[in-house]
Amino acid sequence: MTVPVYQNFIHGQFLANHSGEKFAVKNPATDEVIYEVEVADSHVQQAAIESAKAGFALWSAMAPIERSRVLHKAVSLLRERNNELAKIEVLDTGKPWQEAECVDIQTGADVIEYFAGLAPAQVGTQQPVGGDFFYTRKEPLGICAGIGAWNYPLQIACWKSGPALAAGNALIFKPSEETPLGAIKLAEIFIEAGVPAGVFNVVQGAAEVGQWLTTSPDIEKVSFTGEVGTGKKVMQSAASNLKEVTMELGGKSPLIVFEDADISQAISAAMLGNFYTQGEVCTNCTRVFVQRKVYDAFLAELKQRTEQNIIAGDPFDPNVNLGALISKQHHTLVMDYIAKGKAEGATVLTGGEALSPETAPNGYFVAPTVFIDCHDDMTIVKEEIFGPVMSVLVFDDEEEVIQRANNTHLGLAAGVFSKDIQRAHRVIHQLEAGICWINSYGNSPAEMPVGGYKQSGIGRENGIETLDQYTQTKSVYVGMSDIESPF
Numbered sequence: 001m002t003v004p005v006y007q008n009f010i011h012g013q014f015l016a017n018h019s020g021e022k023f024a025v026k027n028p029a030t031d032e033v034i035y036e037v038e039v040a041d042s043h044v045q046q047a048a049i050e051s052a053k054a055g056f057a058l059w060s061a062m063a064p065i066e067r068s069r070v071l072h073k074a075v076s077l078l079r080e081r082n083n084e085l086a087k088i089e090v091l092d093t094g095k096p097w098q099e100a101e102c103v104d105i106q107t108g109a110d111v112i113e114y115f116a117g118l119a120p121a122q123v124g125t126q127q128p129v130g131g132d133f134f135y136t137r138k139e140p141l142g143i144c145a146g147i148g149a150w151n152y153p154l155q156i157a158c159w160k161s162g163p164a165l166a167a168g169n170a171l172i173f174k175p176s177e178e179t180p181l182g183a184i185k186l187a188e189i190f191i192e193a194g195v196p197a198g199v200f201n202v203v204q205g206a207a208e209v210g211q212w213l214t215t216s217p218d219i220e221k222v223s224f225t226g227e228v229g230t231g232k233k234v235m236q237s238a239a240s241n242l243k244e245v246t247m248e249l250g251g252k253s254p255l256i257v258f259e260d261a262d263i264s265q266a267i268s269a270a271m272l273g274n275f276y277t278q279g280e281v282c283t284n285c286t287r288v289f290v291q292r293k294v295y296d297a298f299l300a301e302l303k304q305r306t307e308q309n310i311i312a313g314d315p316f317d318p319n320v321n322l323g324a325l326i327s328k329q330h331h332t333l334v335m336d337y338i339a340k341g342k343a344e345g346a347t348v349l350t351g352g353e354a355l356s357p358e359t360a361p362n363g364y365f366v367a368p369t370v371f372i373d374c375h376d377d378m379t380i381v382k383e384e385i386f387g388p389v390m391s392v393l394v395f396d397d398e399e400e401v402i403q404r405a406n407n408t409h410l411g412l413a414a415g416v417f418s419k420d421i422q423r424a425h426r427v428i429h430q431l432e433a434g435i436c437w438i439n440s441y442g443n444s445p446a447e448m449p450v451g452g453y454k455q456s457g458i459g460r461e462n463g464i465e466t467l468d469q470y471t472q473t474k475s476v477y478v479g480m481s482d483i484e485s486p487f
């Protein structure tokens with residue numbers, strides 16, 4: 001069967017490569033090839049840079065309020081095409097339609113809308129110094145690069161392009177090789193909305209194309225979403241011309257459930273934070289610490305709800321709420337972690353095996369898995385698994401749980417469930433994590449900065465401060481009297 005072939009999207013149109021090299025993309029729920037994509041060879045790479053230079057010259061010269069209007073138009077188009085775009089995300093990622101239809105495109109559009117609104121509000125300062133004065137200008141950086149992960153492909157492209165474009169930059173975006181189509185659709189929408197050609201180019205390929213972006217001397221900043229190990233490589237090559245970096249990396253986040261918490265609510269949070277998007281969410285609370293007095297009750301309800309309420313299968317079935325993992329390779333990795341958990345002495349409370357649902361028998365499914373009898377030094381408790389695997393740990397007191405929760409080189413997210421407001425804030429303030437929730441988990445509105453402590457990241461996405469991370473400050477000193485000079 002022949003499948004469509006997509007080229008790279010450069011300067012407002014598709015551009016053929018010269019090498020003829022391409023790669024295939026599979027639907028994780030069926031194991032079938034759904035389309036092919038051309039790799040960005042040196043011809044495409046050079047065109048992407050030349051085009052971005054031209055796009056940047058036009059876009060950065062536009063008044064911020066003009067840029068804002070154009071971006072608002074793109075937001076409307078994204079929302080109008082929600083279902084068409086959500087379908088692409090389901091086919092590429094294997095996630096349930098019931099999620100993509102109401103989350104992926106909407107949260108992407110929200111962020112572009114937020115930064116479009118902020119664009120004309122960005123101001124410099126003015127300060128007198130003696131009789132002279134100086135003022136500052138927030139100027140765009142130039143050409144930026146975005147490199148995305150595969151779990152929220154279109155949302156990540158929106159989260160990076162929103163602030164980058166609002167601040168007047170051009171962005172060259174490389175989606176993950178597993179999920180390349182959403183970014184192309186976003187590029188088409190930007191063109192239709194009136195963003196000049198070259199302001200948002202999409203290059204396709206695997207690590208080599210990402211590496212090229214991180215070493216190109218014409219690129220001023222890299223915003224990267226992916227694994228900690230890849231992030232370190234990206235930062236190392238970005239040092240070649242001292243690019244600015246934003247790093248959105250992995251996590252092994254704790255959720256702490258105190259005995260005074262609403263246990264059913266805490267279980268809802270733990271399930272959302274481990275099984276939503278089949279566990280492929282960076283902020284997941286994969287270490288759930290439960291205070292001893294409520295441990296048994298917590299486990300009983302968690303087991304019952306996990307076994308009764310989770311439906312795996314064809315992701316387009318609106319009742320399905322557990323999709324397929326991204327690839328066969330990732331499926332193997334997650335199953336290997338489950339095997340390690342068993343081998344190191346953890347007990348499977350529920351799940352623990354691969355699934356082959358009737359409606360999607362060839363998909364890469366893993367049963368929602370809960371491990372108990374876990375210890376802090378087990379592999380499954382220390383390493384990011386990025387699948388539907390929860391480890392539940394028991395604790396006795398506040399000081400102990402804070403120390404154990406912080407005992408990791410990662411620090412992306414954390415959550416606390418307690419009805420004691422003083423305790424909830426006191427504990428959250430001591431947790432080493434950038435994204436925290438009290439009596440909630442996973443919400444990430446455009447207005448709220450997100451990013452990691454420790455090795456989970458550098459810089460932030462979303463929130464006001466992110467716009468500044470796509471600008472540089474120019475100070476302009478103005479002399480009002482004759483220069484005093486000894487010469």
Ligand code: NDP
Pocket residue numbers: 147148149150151152174175176177178205206207208209210211214225226227228230231233234247248249250251281282283384386412452456457
């Ligand atoms: P990877 O680090 O494997 O890949 C991320 C991106 O980097 C992909 O586009 C990949 O290309 C590219 N890449 C790979 N090697 C290089 C390189 N040497 N130089 C430049 N680019 C390179 O991450 P995954 O795609 O597997 O995503 C899962 C990870 O992302 C998890 O650790 C998760 O926690 C993290 N993540 C973090 C988020 C956050 O906001 N903090 C949000 C979402 C995910 P290709 O895939 O085509 O090979």
